[in-house]
Amino acid sequence: MIYLQLIFEFLKIGLFSFGGGYATIPFLYHLTITKDWFTSQQLSDMVALSSITPGPVGVNVATFAGVKTAGILGAIFSTTSVILPSLVICIILSKLLEKFRYNRYVQSVISVLKPVSCGLLAAVGISLFIDNLNLLGLILFGVFIFLTIKEKREPIFYLAISAFVGMVAGFFNLMG
């Protein structure tokens, strides 16, 4: 039953992703390996689209994955599921706010989860890098990395330039 699978997978994502919208990406990437719901290329498209549509990236990607897999009903289930753990946990925490924040165990768990989430995202970066890159991509990526050293720009800057380069490359058949 596809709906139950969507609910299960996205509850898991809502419950275990720490550190912001991009923290959901490792989970979604893992789904491209274990399920045939969407490919890693489609996931990358979803991430790009979610930065030009309103809303948190995590919600966008959950909705997209749901609608792609099982239509609008699927989207309702996946979006609700990714939010539900947050809703329950944050409401409970609001009730015992101070106690939670300065608890020694909580502090220790957070100090472990932060670098781990970072490592998980880096792993996705490397996997996408290996999956999708050719010579032109490598050059473009190199230029972008060089640009990020100088100053931080809006996400749309990189997406617009890369979209344009991709389109021109497709037009002249430059892709390997």
Added chain:
Amino acid sequence: MDKNIYNIFKLFLKVGMLLLGGGYVILPLLQSELVEKRAWIDENELYDFYALSQSVPGIIAANVSIFTGYKLRKIPGAISAIVGITLPAFVSIVILAQIMGYIIKFRFIESMFWGIGIGVLTLIFLAVKEMWARSVVNRRTSVLFFAAFILSAFFKISPAIIIIISIIIGILMARFLPEKKEDKVGQ
């Protein structure tokens, strides 16, 4: 403006529509709507909610909305805030997904998305860099970073399993290691 659940919903709906380019934009938006225009909560509270939102699971923007909504009107407030912030994202993606099927058939669109993939890779790189700066601060945290990286990238271990193991490690560390100042999570 009254702090009833309809107004809370409307406010978060507006913020949800303006939330472009990633969830972290929510902080300045809420600051302008909640703190400056309406004085429903004060600035320190908002920053507290933001910091706290990063230390619980889930999407940060969603967590901030829930904390703020709860503060304003308990559970009904939390629910109207989260529905408001999510709805614009949901509607726009559902519509976009319907159109996608038609436009992706053109070859130049396909190569455009290939190009965008490089842009996304750059965004992931930037996110990693930022998270690294905030979280990898000593030898212990670098070991954790590389352990998670290797298990995920080369052994394809499920991220959920890695997170569960990390939580257990965190609990064991608090139980058996002497407390060190540098391990404190500063805000």
